[in-house]
Amino acid sequence: MATEVKTTCPYCGVGCGVIATVGDDGGVGVKGDPDHPANFGRLCSKGSALAETLDLDGRLLYPEIDGERVDWDEALDRVAERFSRTIAEHGPDSVAFYVSGQLLTEDYYVANKLMKGFIGSGNIDTNSRLCMSSSVAGHRRAFGADTVPGCYEDLELADLVILTGSNLAWCHPVLYQRLAAAKAARPQMRVVVIDPRRTMTADIADLHLAIRPDGDVALFNGLFKHLAASAAVDHDYVSAHTSGFAEALSAAGTLDEATLAEATGLAISEVAAFFRLFETTERVVTCYSQGVNQSVAGTDKVNAIINCHLATGRIGRPGMGPFSLTGQPNAMGGREVGGLANMLAAHLDIEKAAHRDQVRRFWGAPALASKPGLKAVDMFRAVADGRIKAIWIMATNPVVSMPDADAVEAALKACPFVVVSDVLKETDTTRHAHMLLPSLGWGEKDGTVTNSERRISRQRGFLPPPGEARADWWQLAEVGHRMGFSGAFAYTSSSEIFAEHAGLSGFENFGRRDFDIGAHAEIDRPRYDELQPFQWPQPRGTESVTTRFFADGGFYHPDGRARFVAAASGVADRLSAAFPFTLNTGRVRDHWHTMTRTGKSPRLSAHIGEPFVEIHPRDAMELGLSPADLVALESPYGTAIVRALITERQARGNLFVPMHWSDQFAAKARIDALVPPITDPVSGQPASKNVAVSARRFAASAYGFAVSAAKPRGLDCAYWALAKAKSGWRLELAVGRAPEDWVGWCRRIFDLPGEVEPIGYADGPSGHRRLAFFDGDLLLLALYLAPEPVAVARNWAVEQLSISHGDLRLRFALVAGRPGADKPDPGATVCSCFNVGVTQIVAAVRNGCRTVEAVGQTLNAGTNCGSCRAEIRGIVDGCLAAAAE
Ligand SMILES: Nc1nc2c(c(=O)[nH]1)N[C@H]1C(S)=C(S)[C@@H](COP(=O)(O)OP(=O)(O)OC[C@H]3O[C@@H](n4cnc5c(=O)[nH]c(N)nc54)[C@H](O)[C@@H]3O)O[C@H]1N2
Ligand SMILES: Nc1nc2c(c(=O)[nH]1)N[C@H]1C(S)=C(S)[C@@H](COP(=O)(O)OP(=O)(O)OC[C@H]3O[C@@H](n4cnc5c(=O)[nH]c(N)nc54)[C@H](O)[C@@H]3O)O[C@H]1N2
Ligand code: SF4
Numbered sequence: 001m002a003t004e005v006k007t008t009c010p011y012c013g014v015g016c017g018v019i020a021t022v023g024d025d026g027g028v029g030v031k032g033d034p035d036h037p038a039n040f041g042r043l044c045s046k047g048s049a050l051a052e053t054l055d056l057d058g059r060l061l062y063p064e065i066d067g068e069r070v071d072w073d074e075a076l077d078r079v080a081e082r083f084s085r086t087i088a089e090h091g092p093d094s095v096a097f098y099v100s101g102q103l104l105t106e107d108y109y110v111a112n113k114l115m116k117g118f119i120g121s122g123n124i125d126t127n128s129r130l131c132m133s134s135s136v137a138g139h140r141r142a143f144g145a146d147t148v149p150g151c152y153e154d155l156e157l158a159d160l161v162i163l164t165g166s167n168l169a170w171c172h173p174v175l176y177q178r179l180a181a182a183k184a185a186r187p188q189m190r191v192v193v194i195d196p197r198r199t200m201t202a203d204i205a206d207l208h209l210a211i212r213p214d215g216d217v218a219l220f221n222g223l224f225k226h227l228a229a230s231a232a233v234d235h236d237y238v239s240a241h242t243s244g245f246a247e248a249l250s251a252a253g254t255l256d257e258a259t260l261a262e263a264t265g266l267a268i269s270e271v272a273a274f275f276r277l278f279e280t281t282e283r284v285v286t287c288y289s290q291g292v293n294q295s296v297a298g299t300d301k302v303n304a305i306i307n308c309h310l311a312t313g314r315i316g317r318p319g320m321g322p323f324s325l326t327g328q329p330n331a332m333g334g335r336e337v338g339g340l341a342n343m344l345a346a347h348l349d350i351e352k353a354a355h356r357d358q359v360r361r362f363w364g365a366p367a368l369a370s371k372p373g374l375k376a377v378d379m380f381r382a383v384a385d386g387r388i389k390a391i392w393i394m395a396t397n398p399v400v401s402m403p404d405a406d407a408v409e410a411a412l413k414a415c416p417f418v419v420v421s422d423v424l425k426e427t428d429t430t431r432h433a434h435m436l437l438p439s440l441g442w443g444e445k446d447g448t449v450t451n452s453e454r455r456i457s458r459q460r461g462f463l464p465p466p467g468e469a470r471a472d473w474w475q476l477a478e479v480g481h482r483m484g485f486s487g488a489f490a491y492t493s494s495s496e497i498f499a500e501h502a503g504l505s506g507f508e509n510f511g512r513r514d515f516d517i518g519a520h521a522e523i524d525r526p527r528y529d530e531l532q533p534f535q536w537p538q539p540r541g542t543e544s545v546t547t548r549f550f551a552d553g554g555f556y557h558p559d560g561r562a563r564f565v566a567a568a569s570g571v572a573d574r575l576s577a578a579f580p581f582t583l584n585t586g587r588v589r590d591h592w593h594t595m596t597r598t599g600k601s602p603r604l605s606a607h608i609g610e611p612f613v614e615i616h617p618r619d620a621m622e623l624g625l626s627p628a629d630l631v632a633l634e635s636p637y638g639t640a641i642v643r644a645l646i647t648e649r650q651a652r653g654n655l656f657v658p659m660h661w662s663d664q665f666a667a668k669a670r671i672d673a674l675v676p677p678i679t680d681p682v683s684g685q686p687a688s689k690n691v692a693v694s695a696r697r698f699a700a701s702a703y704g705f706a707v708s709a710a711k712p713r714g715l716d717c718a719y720w721a722l723a724k725a726k727s728g729w730r731l732e733l734a735v736g737r738a739p740e741d742w743v744g745w746c747r748r749i750f751d752l753p754g755e756v757e758p759i760g761y762a763d764g765p766s767g768h769r770r771l772a773f774f775d776g777d778l779l780l781l782a783l784y785l786a787p788e789p790v791a792v793a794r795n796w797a798v799e800q801l802s803i804s805h806g807d808l809r810l811r812f813a814l815v816a817g818r819p820g821a822d823k824p825d826p827g828a829t830v831c832s833c834f835n836v837g838v839t840q841i842v843a844a845v846r847n848g849c850r851t852v853e854a855v856g857q858t859l860n861a862g863t864n865c866g867s868c869r870a871e872i873r874g875i876v877d878g879c880l881a882a883a884a885e
């Protein structure tokens, strides 16, 4: 009989409840949990495809030392011995942990306890430094604690929702759907999107402000000034619960219309419309994410936003407040346990002696760190210059995701001792590890995560541990034990760790700290297993309720007041004649970070199959770019080659490249190699969205597209991008100089058996060439080459890997690269749930579908997770507009 397990999605910070079903045959199905208060049964495309990411292909299954399998005892002894020896010789600050918002709270808690409490160094930092640290710093400056005041329901209750620096439709899709549904039900609701690009999120916007990169502080300072001069200020709230209003206001500067227009790049009429909307709407929520956080002015952006909410008293009441959207599934949990180098556990402050004393006593810690450790960028600098001699990296892939990624890679290469705990064997980071420790992944591991609205949910295991993989907390606790700290790490279950964490949150709290889940301090395993999603705070003796903070003040600065913070409006322009474009980086709908999991799913890989740069048509023209050309990007730090995606959604002078492609999936698209290690001075968060680069057309002599049953190895083309496909792989490639012998090249790269002979043709003068290799009736490889970007019906070609080619006509069609008239090419995938392509949607519109709903009725597209509805609307509108011309 199939068993059902309730768990939580391991991707974004929405934190959707998932029901996983394991069949008798071991097959896994997933669906949204209708009872989970984050998603009420919905899932997005990534959540829906989770079952496709659970295979053991490429999994790291055994501990390894220098590439050799060892047993756990040997591995753990080695880690403990090397860390202990390094500390004995060079002091506690010569070692470091670099961890992740994808760890469970229990893993994170143990990592932080081991480093800060027992090793005695602050050198534990996390990828949340690249993600949420500006929000954390902004919250702490304004509120005196890292508190997200509101909850998801506020987005539905608001009359105005501002999304700034957030591509909610693609990055928090289920929350976006909740918002879109609320707007459809209450059409008077207004949505404003502030983003230099016209993203899919702007699809539901009443107003899209294509702000100049980093113009946000000026915009919100301008709004603050505007509000201050209007009737919207809540003087009672300001005088009773805040301080610093006048100072912040005067620090905002004069900001006349011309200055504002220049700083924001917006027409003054647009700015005025936005100000007016904010002024006149009581129920307003401002959501923000990486377009705000990842900036040299990230913390100031956060405070400029919060200032406007404090000034109007619109905070912590239904439908009102600033709302920082967390990215990772447990970004929030990591903050609770103090995973950042400048925090202590349980929202305590490492810089306060009294707080350190509390934690020291609670843990019985022999050597509590007395000062903050190094933040991510500085941490890898310290690895590079030899101050850090041993590092343990867990659940993050810094060679891809850190700024100045090539320097990070070089630092790890030179580091005497690198331990990596991961679920995969081959990543850009694991290739530099001396020790690899196999971790449990989603579906196997077990613990809790906290989502963007402070809701703590269980992730529950429903699959057996593969190979010898073990939980991250177990690895840390074992090393702690072997370093001589036995008593403090004698955990036998994640529930014990959670209970201790809950206990610390309530320890000598007395309502002085926002984070308090003391009600769970005595939780035992059975109750932990039954734990229902709940929002914090939940102090001892209280029931679980939906909570908001600060409607009646009660801030966490010693005087109980919030602070208005003076935010500097100006941001230095980094462009120069040599590097004239602003490179912006971020995410696409169906991939997650460095693709170690979504890259396994054919459905998710079909949406966008290669790295690209969005560029405005005029810029493309000036660079001599045609659609699908390749573009070489360069900054003083590194280079990349990606496909041109020419679109008016992009602003002139700006480029956008996704952060996802690693060396595992493309020749040269690790975009963080170009990003300078420049950080916000307050938070230490890198400025990943505003990078000065140059762009030029990459002149290839031949372009290729291939579908292959086997994964290619040792690709040596100037450009290649690999994507998982049903029954194999799809490959885009381009070469500066073509190999003399393509057949030989194919045999080498695709490891083809010697006896298989290709069929195909080569048209010498035109440079077009097709090669197909079969094993019996099965296609092994089809390669299409042309002197220009290859036109082949790609999704159709991929399907050829799954069918029998006994019929010769099918082989000819394959070589021709064209489906027969009876089998039209669906075109690039739009709806990944039902595998519906753009060509099919265009045809449906031609046949009379006028709305997204009509397309859904005809093709099912957009009717499951709904993540593609904005794109479908774009296609429908585009076709209708074209027909009207
Ligand atoms: N599909 C998918 N979803 C994800 C993730 C993923 O990898 N894939 N990752 C998760 C994680 S960890 C995170 S942190 C979140 C991130 O979620 P988001 O922050 O929504 O995603 P990004 O694409 O990084 O950036 C958001 C937008 O900021 C805009 N932006 C750039 N510069 C500026 C600026 O100066 N001002 C303003 N106002 N906007 C600007 C960009 O154009 C971009 O559209 O997504 C989470 N969800
Ligand atoms: N240019 C640019 N750079 C960025 C960003 C950007 O917008 N632009 N965004 C930044 C942000 S917001 C983020 S959050 C980071 C994300 O960047 P990363 O954290 O580096 O990306 P992931 O691919 O999520 O890496 C997670 C790793 O952990 C492994 N893993 C998965 N599950 C487990 C587990 O349970 N245990 C262990 N031990 N390992 C596991 C995965 O295989 C993978 O190798 O990137 C940052 N970098
Ligand atoms: S919105 Fe999608 S990725 Fe995010 S938690 Fe929900 S299902 Fe997972």
Ligand SMILES: [Mo]
Binding pocket: 130, 131, 132, 327, 328
């Ligand atoms: Mo993130």
